[in-house]
Amino acid sequence: MDCSVKKIFTEIKWRLVGFFGKILIDILCLTTRIDTVGLEEVKYLEEDRRAIGAFWHSRLLLVSYLFKNWGAATLVSGSGDGEYVARIIKRQGHLPIRGSTTRGGRRALARLIQELKGGRPGVVIPDGPQGPRYKVQPGVMLLAKKAGLPIVPITYSAKNIKIFNSWDRFILPMPFTACRVIYGNPIWVPADADRATEEKCRLQLEADMCRITREADRHFGHVID
DSSP states (O other), X not given: OOHHHHHHHHHHXXXXXXXXXXXXXXXXXXXXXXXXXXXXGGXXXXXXXXXXXXXXXXXXXXHHHHTTTSOOEEEEOSSHHXXXXXXXXXXXXXXXEEOOSSSSHHHHHHHHHHHHHTTOOEEEOTTTTTOOTTOOOTHHHHHHHHHTOOXXXXXXXXXXXXXXXXXXXXXXXXXXXXEEEEEOOOBOOOTTOOHHHHHHHHHHHHHHHXXXXXXXXXXTTOOOO
């Protein structure tokens, strides 16, 4: 097959992935009953959207739906698997920026900082793309420091879920189930923060994200190892 024709078919395939992926998520999430906890403490997240939302890799699905059409700049792995995520979140109205700690990380981080300074909200998955699970990577602190924006921890759980046997223990809410979204305490990284301060902020973010995730799971009687 001619190379140009192959590229066309590949692009059509990925566009279909984004289109149908978004539709499936919309249909699933529209059937759920969602309540929120802690949003009153981060009202500015809804008002001017000048913040960086942070959630674990396993809690991606519902959060991406809740914030669709926000135009958030989002770091997505440059791997083949990351292409699925990038296409779907682009359809949801976000700006995927491809890169990770191993593939184009510095360029991607620089572009992400530029987009946030330009007025976009940001999204980070601090334990992605391959873990370790529930561990915040230090690059998140540099992003918040350079962009001058707070990091807002976000998580969710649901009454009826499927837990995948993947490194992140990805959870999928079942149709028509009850969900709870919890917002944590905002973390500000000072513009003049040294490495010790950045590490302190990193540990605070990690601890709070783990706290609210356990709280959301416990609400429905789950203990997810």
